[in-house]
Amino acid sequence: MKIDHIAMYVCDLEGARDFFVQYFGARSNTGYHNVRTGFRSFFLSFDDKTRLELMSKPQMTDSEKQRNRTGLFIFHSALEVKSK
DSSP states (O other), X not given: OOOOOEEEEOSOHHHHHHHHHHHXXXXXXXXXXXXXXXXXXXXXXXXXXXXXXXXXXXXOOOOOOOTTOOSTTOOOOOOOOSOO
């Protein structure tokens, strides 16, 4: 068994995509856009076949967060880099 992909919501979809492409060598698909709901996403692929889905909706906001919150809106990922 393996994880197919991890998905996360971001407010700046293109900016997040560009970050992973520039600093982690990700390859992006051309994107998906549901014109009815406004939902948009990109799938990013990495050399080891890991995939990350970046998603966004037009009504998303980045409100202030409490440090001790729990629930679906917490996202954690760990990245290992060998050098700068």
